[in-house]
Amino acid sequence: MRLYNYIILIYIFLVIISCAKQSTPMGGPKDEDPPKLVAMIPESGSLNSKPKIIELEFDEYIKVENPNKQILITPRINKDEMEVSAVKNKVIIKLNQDLEDSTTYVFNFQKTIKDITENNVPENLKLVFSTGSQIDSLTFSGNVAYVFPQKDESMKDVLVGLYTLDDTLDILTGPPYYIGQTDSTGNFNLTNIRSGEYKAYAWHDSNNSLKAEEKLENYGFLGDTIRIFENISQAQFYLSKADLSEFKVNRASTAGTNFDIVLSKFPVEISIENEDLNKNLFFRQNEKTIRVYHKTLMNDSTAIKLNITDSVGYKIDTLIYAKFEESDRNKEKFEPSILAPKNFSKNLSLDIQFNKPLFEINYDSLIVKYDTASVIEIRKDWTYFKDSTTRTLLTIDIPIPDTIASETFTFLAADSSFTDIEGLFNEAKLESSYKRLKSEALAEDITVIINTEELPIIVQITDKQNKVIAENYLTETNQTIFKNIEPGVHFIRAIIDRNKNKRWDTSNLRNNLQSEPVYYLLNENDNNSKDTTIRAGWALEVTIQPNNPVGIQTNSIQKDRNEKINQENNVDK
Structure with a gap:
């Protein structure tokens, strides 16, 4: 009898525990509705309000995830002091700090608050209140884009921020005064801004630090002071990596x-x-x-x-x-390698990378094989260094006669073909095969026009991994022709080489220098995709249009007003 009573007590205890445990209901239709806001303290739109605690009440149980990272608060407060918790169907925020006088605050909750069943998120959940007698209502909007295409085309984790002119922080040192996030296409809209002058930045915030990591993250800036005395639209940012750490x-x-x-x-x-x-x-x-x-x-x-x-x-x-100095340390092994082989149409061109400077070549050991037993011996005048000062990248241009019918050619370099400056030889042979393409398998002429008068221009055709397939450098004209390009889906782009050093240069925030513009050919029939399909036997003529420049595309009234302010500032100085 005692054993029976004991079992009954255990059963009752387990029933009580299971009833008390909060869990996802079993069965029934899937919950697809986001939590609905029932009440908010203070109410959104409140004036003369300086809350110590903010409460949000919903129609169902909720949870919060990474609130100190996910909640965007403008103007800036010390989020390290803030405490956020979820209790049943309420979110409670203890600010633990004083708010500024006569200031409009915006709490954008993004994806912080979710229901406990299906992780549904309330849409566009914001709290706006003012510690003064009015709500600031100015806006700053525009677009953010990357200089070069990213693997993920959607603009994830990209932020835009405004810093006051007297702020000791900037994008590389701390969070901005006002902050907002772009949508998946790069468009942004910062709201409830107080009239004034600001510095504007945008960046990819992959680690949720609310500032840019100069060695790891792409960022951009508007070099001029932004005067927000009316709504500002059509601001354009371009993001690229620029490491401003000390060079020594x-x-x-x-x-x-x-x-x-x-x-x-x-x-x-x-x-x-x-x-x-x-x-x-x-x-x-x-x-x-x-x-x-x-x-x-x-x-x-x-x-x-x-x-x-x-x-x-x-x-x-x-x-x-x-x-x-003399040393008993073993010398570094000499290891040449052939860079990724390419198909060719007339001359077979290959690059050999050396880990140490090359000193001598044994040309008797270099051949190109075809048709099983036939060979082409490599001549000295077919070889050259792309940079003669380092002697670590050797290019070999081999003319293939039209009389040779073979389509496959194999380059061979025997062991000991190359000697480095320490007297060591390559220990293993080098071998790489190449395919000759018939002219009818290639595009005929690809004419590229860049709709700008700014020169010089670096015009490139790249593959989808941004590897350059062909390049022309223009100094006197904005038009060029590429021949014998292999079919495929490519990018065609133009780099405005403003400092004439024949390469693209990134920005320098400290020197207020923007990165050099990069314009891509866009496919208007495919939602302005950067993909360009090149087909065999085709002759193609395309025009690359410049992007919107960095800055604000001001209308005539704004432009006249800004010029007047600049003139007044110059007079004051």
Whole structure:
């Protein structure tokens, strides 16, 4: 009898526990309705309100996720002091700080609040109130785009922010005063802004820090002061990566028999001056390290004038005394590799990358095979370095006679074909096959016109991974022709080379310098997609239209007003 009573007590206890446990109801139709807001304290639109606690009540049980990251609050408050919790069907926000006087606050809850059943999110949930007698109502809107296409075409986690002119923070150091998020197409609209002057920025906030990480995240800015005394629309931002951290020589020291110069950042330009350069002194770059070699100098030093530039234009111009010492350390293995092979139509062109400067080539060991037993011997005048100062990238252009009917050719370099400046040979043979394409399998002429008078222009055809297939540099005309392009879906783009260094340059926020414009050919029949289909045997003529420039596309009234303000400021100065 006692055992029976004991079992009954356990059963009753389990029933009570299961009834008390909050869980998703079993069965029934799926809940697709988002939680409905029942009450809000203070009410949205309230005036003269300085709440210590904000409450939101819904018609069902809810939860909150990452509130301190997800809730966008303008103007800026210290979100580290804020406490957010969900209790049954209520969200309670303890601000734990004083709010500014005569200020309109906007709490944009985004996807912070969800129901506990299906994670449904209330749409466009906002709280707007003022600590003063009126609600600020000015807006700042426009579009954000990437300079180069991203793998994910939708604009996720892209923010736009305004900083007051007296703010000690900027996009790289802290959250903005006003903040908003773009939609999936890059459009944004910041609301309830107080009239005044601001600095404007946009960035991809992948880590939810509410500021840009200069080494990792794309960002952009409007260089001029933004005067918001009426609604501002048609602002245009372009995002790109720009590392503004200090550019310096971290270390310069011997490394075995060689000498290493270790930099803080990757250099895009390297100039070394020494009387023995490419005679006895050579160098190579490996990421942020420049390694210098000397064939004869041992237990002595030589002066090297080093002039280098990073991606944002910062320069180092210094004199370094490189010392070369005898060492028992094993020399680095010499490892050449053939870069990804390409199909060809007339000349077979291939690139060989070396991990150390190349000193000598045994041309007797280089051939191109075809038709099983037939070969073409490589001649010295078919080879050249794309950068003769580093001698680490060798190009071989091999003319293939039309009389050869074969379509497949194989380049072969035997072991010991190449010798580096330390006297080491390649230990393994190199081999790579190439396919010759018939002219009828290629596009005939692709004529590209860029609708701008600004020169010079770098015109490129790339694949979908942004690898450059063909490139022309225009200095006197805005039109060019590409021949013998392999069919496929490509991008066609134009880079305005404003500093004439024959490459694209990113922005420099500290110098108020925008990145160089990049214009893509858009397909009007495919929702302005950047994809261009190139077909065999086709002759194509296309026109690339410039993008909207960075800044605000002002109407004539706004333009006249801004010019008047600038004139008044100049008079005051």
